[in-house]
Amino acid sequence: MTSSNSFNSNTAAIDGPLIDTHAHLDDRRLADGLSSVLDRARDAGVVAVVAVGVSHESSVRTVELSDQNAMIFAAIGIHPNHIAEAELGDWDRVVELARERRPKTVAIGETGLDRYWKNTPFADQEAAFDRHLDLARELDLPVIIHCRDCMKDIVDRLAARAKPIRGILHSFTGNWEEARTLLDFGLHISFAGQATFANKNLDSLRDAAILIPLDRLLVETDSPYLSPHPFRGRSNEPARVAVTAARIAELRGMKPVDFCHATTSNARELFRLDSFMKF
Numbered sequence: 392m393t394s395s396n397s398f399n400s401n402t403a404a405i406d407g408p409l410i411d412t413h414a415h416l417d418d419r420r421l422a423d424g425l426s427s428v429l430d431r432a433r434d435a436g437v438v439a440v441v442a443v444g445v446s447h448e449s450s451v452r453t454v455e456l457s458d459q460n461a462m463i464f465a466a467i468g469i470h471p472n473h474i475a476e477a478e479l480g481d482w483d484r485v486v487e488l489a490r491e492r493r494p495k496t497v498a499i500g501e502t503g504l505d506r507y508w509k510n511t512p513f514a515d516q517e518a519a520f521d522r523h524l525d526l527a528r529e530l531d532l533p534v535i536i537h538c539r540d541c542m543k544d545i546v547d548r549l550a551a552r553a554k555p556i557r558g559i560l561h562s563f564t565g566n567w568e569e570a571r572t573l574l575d576f577g578l579h580i581s582f583a584g585q586a587t588f589a590n591k592n593l594d595s596l597r598d599a600a601i602l603i604p605l606d607r608l609l610v611e612t613d614s615p616y617l618s619p620h621p622f623r624g625r626s627n628e629p630a631r632v633a634v635t636a637a638r639i640a641e642l643r644g645m646k647p648v649d650f651c652h653a654t655t656s657n658a659r660e661l662f663r664l665d666s667f668m669k670f
């Protein structure tokens with residue numbers, strides 16, 4: 392784990408409030424030290440974290456975490472890269488868990504499509520993606536969409552569905568044209584650590600981060616992955632959503648505090664968190 396001192400010195404300008412809309416809190420790298428992870432998150436201004444499941448087992452754990460911690464909310468689903476290894480009946484069990492309508496289960500996902508990893512045949516990913524979209528619509532919950540190297544597939548698939556689609560394209564790495572299409576579908580767009588990386592090929596992502604209407608923007612860590620600069624390559628955690636927020640606020644020429652309030656209010660509305668939040 393990183394030293395909290397070096398972290399704090401990099402985020403002193405941000406007091407939140409922030410919501411990390413995507414973190415894999417049931418991952419061992421976070422779950423093993425969860426109370427300190429959450430302490431550091433609170434110190435960085437984080438008021439809520441959406442813990443995102445990637446399998447049936449992981450979804451059960453995210454729901455348990457949401458039961459145990461006031462600041463944690465759960466998203467449940469089977470990640471495209473975990474479809475192939477899912478056991479018979481796992482999807483039915485996810486559906487059953489979702490239909491319990493627990494108040495802190497606030498989204499369906501992580502679902503989506505992935506052409507980078509080859510873990511799951513693409514046709515199986517597409518079928519699973521459709522099932523998640525149907526379930527989210529049935530339960531009127533936002534859907535959390537993963538997209539790696541297949542924006543066109545995602546857009547084509549979503550284009551065929553009824554609109555608006557309530558949900559998030561998470562860890563967005565596309566350009567403004569792609570963002571605009573997703574916004575037209577009704578989606579919100581969430582940025583993770585890539586917004587802070589110096590890579591030239593991410594300039595179009597930064598342009599999108601400037602142009603997306605403020606009321607459709609969200610921030611996340613996708614921890615333990617995608618640590619923002621200067622923590623790149625190290626295990627990520629929800630506190631560092633502040634680093635990404637500070638960078639996007641800077642790109643948009645906004646005061647960090649205004650950016651935090653705006654994106655947090657977007658997340659509260661999308662996940663319907665108002666009854667849980669006292670501010």
Ligand SMILES: [Zn+2]
Pocket residue numbers: 413415443501613
């Ligand atoms: Zn994820």
